[in-house]
Amino acid sequence: MILLARELAGRMRALIAIESEIADATHRQEDEQAILDLEKKRSTQIRSFTRDELLVIQTVMNIGQCERGYRYYANSENPDYYEIIHLPIELNEHELMQKYSYYLVHKTERELADRIEHYTAVSEQLKEGLAILKL
Helix, strand or coil, rough: CCCHHHHHHHHHHHHHHHHHHHHHHHHHHHHHHHHHHHHHHHHHHHCCCCCHHHHHHHHHHHHHHHCCCCCEEEECCCCCCEEEEEECCCHHHHHHHHHCCCCCCHHHHHHHHHHHHCCHHHHHHHHHHHHHHCC
């Protein structure tokens, strides 16, 4: 699975780039049609992946969401105080891919594509996952 993730790294970065374009266009308040065209391009790209590729992308996203190597601790008594607690990532890349794909193997291609397409933090989680896996 990690070999496929390495092969897909460029396409995952392209997906991140499209989402950045959408965010920039929205921020610049471009016309609605331009934003819809970018969103359609993103959707088409997601739907072009095979089931195995979608499984890998979702796994990388899950790793990015859960294995960041740090957690935030906020003090409820002082709302301005928070602390970053650094946690080591103890699993290797193969173990991470196996751990975070465990339940995803039962999903269909459509379920995986829908999940990725409708999720709003894809870029953030893909960036984190790619960094953790050193892809």
